[in-house]
Amino acid sequence: MNPKEKIYNQATFDEEHLACPHCGWDGTGAEAYVAGFYGITKYKEVLCPKCNEYLGNLSRERSFGDDRLDTQIGPR
């Protein structure tokens, strides 16, 4: 894996501090743009909301608040 690629945890992502090296955007994970690729990859891409610069990955691994995903996967 590319060491420059940052993996964010979904449970804490909204509070993560992010900075874009391309346009200088500065904010939190909640303000960043997340491209969802559900069902295709293990990670979602985190992009700068201003210039779409790639900032890292957001892990889809189960954590707090993912209970609703469980009910979608298992009908029982």
Ligand SMILES: [Zn+2]
């Ligand atoms: Zn940017």
